[in-house]
Amino acid sequence: MSDFIAATERGLLERHGLSDFESLWDVQLDAVDEPNTGRGGWSSVFRLELEGAGFYLKRQSNYLTRTLHRPFGEPSFSREFRNILRYSTLGIPALQAVYYGERNIKGERRAILLTRALDSWTDLDTLLQQWSTLSAHQRLAILQACGQLARTLHAAGQVHGCFYPKHIFLRARSGAYVAQLIDLEKTRPALFGWRDRVKDIEPLLRRSPQWNEAEVRELLATYLQASVGSAQVDTWWQRLGKRSRHKETR
Missing domain, CATH: 3.30.200 (Phosphorylase Kinase; domain 1)
Structure with missing residues (x-):
């Protein structure tokens, strides 16, 4: 090379x-x-x-x-x-x-x-530590940016493999947030449909205990391009919860 x-x-x-x-x-x-x-x-x-x-x-x-x-x-x-x-x-x-x-x-x-260096960006870990001090608008914009990042990633047929808060960097722009990823060593093609995608997203939620159910549903609504109360979001909420419980009992 x-x-x-x-x-x-x-x-x-x-x-x-x-x-x-x-x-x-x-x-x-x-x-x-x-x-x-x-x-x-x-x-x-x-x-x-x-x-x-x-x-x-x-x-x-x-x-x-x-x-x-x-x-x-x-x-x-x-x-x-x-x-x-x-x-x-x-x-x-x-x-x-x-x-x-x-x-x-x-x-x-x-x-x-x-x-x-991503000097003008802030990692999600840092934003989570400030979560209670952020406005409702900021919190929603961050959740939507994370959901859109996951959607773009998976729509391209890739899974990150380490989709953790410390690997997601965000920057405020025009009243919203944009997000990007670092640490791509474990990236691979998505081979197993929704199971791969659930496996990719679940660690993010497990490492973001500041998010309540309503906030996770906002992220999922953006990811799925569906309404917060839709059957699609319900299904993914259940799938992610099942995987989290499985990981906790291992």
Whole structure:
């Protein structure tokens, strides 16, 4: 795979001498958290700022994901990068890739993924912590944005696999909210109809205890493009509740 550089950011990276794998690997930055270890290697995330623009630089070594299609493994960033491109092609709102590259150096498999930081966006986890202080209009707009994001995702034939509040980012716009996704490594095609979709949405509701039944029904109404009191929303409320109870008893 040849290196990828987004055309919109190439000039910026070149001005700072960061348009190739080696320079991005060697640049000294502070990690935003402790590196992930395991899978025989490590993976770490760094914050990069260039001319007022924020980025996240992710570097990993021998941090591999093994699948049936790639039994010998591939860098986990490789899978996430492919999914970022897939989301863009399918019109699913998600984070933007700026650079991707891989190197095999004396048996060490290195990978770099650089993405734009979502500095003007707020993750749903943070908004949930503020839920009681938000206006009724704000709460409804957030629920509708999440429902629309799930609808767009599933209409494109994809399931996210980690559809959690911390992976959904929102921004207020013209009295409403828009939403997008991060952390696409576990994305896959939806193969099992409504069961896959229920499995994708249920963790979001389980991790959003601030939402009452009426609010969840508002989200589902947007997702299904149906009225809040419709039989469709009733059916999905029951399906999601059944899966939640099953997860709780495991």
